[in-house]
Amino acid sequence: MDFFNVIKRMDSISIQPFLFIIIFFSFQPSISLEICSTLCGSQTIRFPFRLIDQPQYCGYQDFELSCQVQETTQDVTILTFPYAGNFSVFHIDYAQQVVQLSYSEGCLPGILLQGLNLSGSPFMSVNTQSYTFYNCSTMVQYPGVTKIPCLSGFNFYVVAILTDGYTPSTSVCLEIAKVMVPMSTDWWEDGMTLGWNQPDCRWCESHQGTCLFENVGAGLQVRCGSAIKHGLPSNVRDALVFGLGISLVCLIAIISCVKLNFTEGQNHPNPEILMTHPRSTPGSTKGLDRQTIDTYPTTLLGPSRCLPNPRDNICSICLCEYQANETLRTIPNCSHYFHVDCIDQWLKLNATCPVCRDKFEEPPPVAPTLSSLMPVVAFFTLIYVL
Structure with missing residues (x-):
């Protein structure tokens, strides 16, 4: 009996639990990162920061934040210093390891005159x-x-x-x-920029990765998750053995898919071959719907008018300078931001950024095939080996 006949006689139903096991366990590293990554207003909170109601393994020691719920505006992220009080977090730059703060409880220059005491925190003054x-x-x-x-x-x-x-x-x-x-562009109006050295995740962030604990509950050593690594970890032998086991399960899953495709191809015509899919022409670009537009993050400017890019202080649509208490909406693809009213009207008619003209329409869904399944399964195996 040749190999192809063996494939045809295999019971695909008995193999399905193995396919479920590999997919479930292969997603575990990414699931743990997704659980820890959260939002407070428009601010993304992730390692080394964590909200106080999140598990301790989500953040590094002394990087706790709180999310202050607002009734009429966006929620505000609060960073509390043992001796300096509460500061509102305006922006966190994970790659540069700096955080832009606004002192909302009073007068920051008065605190500076008394002496800014950052003792008991991992943060320090920058420039x-x-x-x-x-x-x-x-x-x-x-x-x-x-x-x-x-x-x-x-x-x-x-x-x-x-x-x-x-x-x-x-x-x-x-x-x-x-x-x-x-130094900050508006320190006299209660704005301040601080940085931190430990944990040092700048290399990881520059390679599109995210830091996390090497061993949860056992020390403060961190490693880079979902990034390019140089060399193999210390337990490489165990990882390789485990990866080979997962690869065997992948092979069984692929054989099952081949068998299913062969059987169904003999008994049923492929309905996708009979279907036609209209294609949009280059001139038929439409705007975005309200639901999609509302998913783009918004930011409420405080009295200090701290902007992600201080030089970009004019709305490119209405050509008006951004003022305090105005709400801006950011396009995630290119990070350009505009007045909410201006960009909402634009996006209803155009699916491009007004500045860079980049399109951000979602691609049409592609039906999964056997050829597309193989690299996916190989990727899951690579995650476990590394």
Whole structure:
């Protein structure tokens, strides 16, 4: 009896449990990452950060965040420092390992005057510069002089000037203190940028990966998940043995699929051959529906008007500058953002970005075939071997 006849006589139903087992276990690494990755408003929360109600293995030590629910606006992500209080998280740059914060409880320059205490946290100031604070009886009109509204009063003005820059007259201004300021485009309006060194996941992020614990519950060593690796892990022998076992199950699953296709091909015509699928012409590009548009993330600008790209501060559709309390919508494919009202009207008529003109229509679904099944099964096996 030749090999092909053996395939025909195999009971496909008895092999189906093995196919379920391989698919279930092959998805386990990605499932664990998906469970830990979450959203608070439009902010993506993932390793090394985690929300306080998530399992501890989802984040690194002292990287806990809380999600403050808002009734009329987007939920706000809160980062709490032991000695500095609560800060709103505006943006997390996982590749550069920096976080943009906004001090919503009061006056950030006042905290800086008292001394920003980041003890007990893994965060540190990034690109600090020395500023001298002055108490002036009249407002000093000079380039580089920054007024601090939250510290100024009815008949006096508190200003900050680079220590190496202009020095005002002592008859008008009295020096208060010299302060090291974490640089940000709007620090005097309660904006601040901090960074962290550990865990160091910059290489992993640059290779489109995500850090996670090497061994959950056993130390703080991290590894790179879903990224290109150099070399093999320490338990390579066990992984290879296990991978060979999974490969055997894959072979059984493929044989089952071949048998099913052969049997059904003899008894039933392929309905897909008889079906015709209309193809859209290049000139028939339509806009997006409301449901699709609503899936694109939105951002509510605070008083500091912190933008992902500070240079991109004008809506390319209406040509108006972004203002506080305005809502922006971001196109995920290219990260360009616009006023919600402007981009919503555009997307109803056009399925392209107004700036880069990239199309982001979803491709039509492709029916799975035996040839497409084989690389998928091989990919599942590779995940376990590595």
